[in-house]
Amino acid sequence: MRIKRSIQVLGIVLVTAIALVGCAQKESPQVVETPSKASYIEDHAFQLDTIITVKLYGEEDTSLIEDSFSRIEELEKMLSVHLEGSDLAKIRDAAGISAVKVQAETFEVMEAALGYAELSQGRFDPTAGPLIDLWGIDPPEGHLATEEELADIKPLIDYQKLIVDGEAGTIYLQDEKMIANLGAIAKGYIADEVKEQLVDAGVTSGIINLGGNVLLIGGKPDGSDFRIGVQDPDSLRGEYLGIVSLKDESIVTSGDYERFFEVNGKKYHHILDPFTGFPAQNSLRSVTIISPKSTDGDALSTTCFLLGLDEGIKLIRSLPSIDAIFVTKDDRMIFSSQDLLDRYQSTNEAMEEEVYAQ
Template sequence: MKKLVLFLIVLMICILSGCVSKDESYISKTDLVMGTIVDLHVYGYDDKNILNKAFDRLKDIEKMMSINIGSSEISSINKHSGQKPIIVSKDTFYVVYKSLYYAKLSNGKFDPTIGPLVQLWNIGNENAKIPSQCDISKVLSLINYNDVVLDKEKNSIFLKEKNMSLDLGGIAKGYAADEIRKIFEENGITSAVINIGGNIVTIGNNPDGRPWNIGVQDPNEDTGSYMGILQVKDASVVTSGIYERYIKSNEKIYHHIFDTTTGYPVDNEILSVTIINENSIDGDALSTVIFLSGVYDGLSLIESIENTECIIVTKDNEVYLSSGIKDSFKITDDKYVIKQNNIINSSY
């Protein structure tokens, strides 16, 4: 099913952007890595070894940062929480450093120490459940990004309290997408689409020389349906929404984006957030930050960050655009209405 969903996403991009001509070189590869479907499409380049190199890099990142691999560096940090620092690779250190940057920027709305809460709910897995208030209260005391100690000289990471745990699920895919783009560009690739579980990075224009037309997911419909078209070149496009992973009980949906102050999925007016910027690692984190911040505070933050734009879709089918994206996005479903953004060049 996951492969079918991703195929529909890629097909949507292909249809919207115009497929490669018959005389143009084209290679692609799809595989399951980092717990998600990864799909790489490269135009004007015919050496398939580059795809294998890209997937090898993704597998390396997974081995370092996955909480589902007992020997990963993140697992080692978590196992030794409250005991000792763990020396890690430059990759892991950088991603944890960036996650703490966004934790501070958002005053803890985004927090990489959310691991105990994620594991408690286990949304997205077969044994997902709604935990008791008592269990939620116990793990909330373990979530505090200020208790993560980084030692740049030693390249070590330490969690101060026993049973704390890092979870980089909100940022690692973005880093991985950026790393694949780096590999492609270092090898002279000038036109490509990288899709890591919905984290999309485009290189250059499409083969016709025009910007890529990316369909923005309709949060009220099945994956592969879009509510608008976004034109981008050399950009990262990351969307977070409550439709991605959830469980349902008594007609109430419990999704995977948690409020670290309550221990429950955030309950606000937002259905989805799409971040458009240069680097996917930043877009990945910001999509969660904006979702948790709400429309007004979210737009205020985006307007304060250079070269970063967003599309926010609410439960009332209202669409809010940051000031720099208006000319690049067009709604294709008339049940959605663009609302005026009065937050221009505001400080967060």
């Protein structure tokens, strides 16, 4: 569904806030733009169960954005387990029966998901589909899973039972009723694919915002960095803790504050721990990942939230060219590196900011 198209000159301060719905959403970083005379084309669409925005600077050919939306639709039809006929739906339906030949893109993102499952020793698990479906978190609704229900599905959540065959191009779930769900990585992959398509077409400056996954093409037309706001977990969407200066990078946030439901006054958020079956419980409110690829940012924002502060920082520091901001429940912002802190401008005096020291 198309919302609007605009071709205009940017001349106002703008904070773009994106509504988040659906099972695979991240908390949305905010694009903070300062006055500029650069022309751009921009369009919005409702895809991936959220609002998609593509903005390209110095371009006039609107087919570039049309082609981006077409690519998103094409990939969603492969990667969404909730769309009948998709590769993921076929894998689900053939679980315990036979391997499924899939598109090259599906195979690529599944291999990436398995890589993060190995890296996190199972905290990130692409076979967590039964757990996601059991909780059914679609704010303000959700189902409070019982210990008995969790015991029933526990054997179905095991990434080592997801078999990929590179030579045959097939994917197989070993046990009946297993469900693969790529919701924690697919949007990042799709953003990367859209960026690659646009760069190949000659685009040098732009913003791809897939409802929480923000991926930048180059910098601003004048060569300066884009400025991205980090959402304040305790405030309305669009109010941020501070601003990060970025160029040609991805920024993705996962947090406990937008997608949750309440039972008897207790909040249950959507970041589910496959080890316990319940929403992750630790010292964190959110994790923001800055990385060259949005695929990595998508997977790592969820993974690091599940791992918690100490193990999450340890993982980030083991990976080249990736940084993170951890926001804690006691109002601290922990940066994975001094370089990232140097690129950050605080707008919230109540937060303590520091580089992780251990």
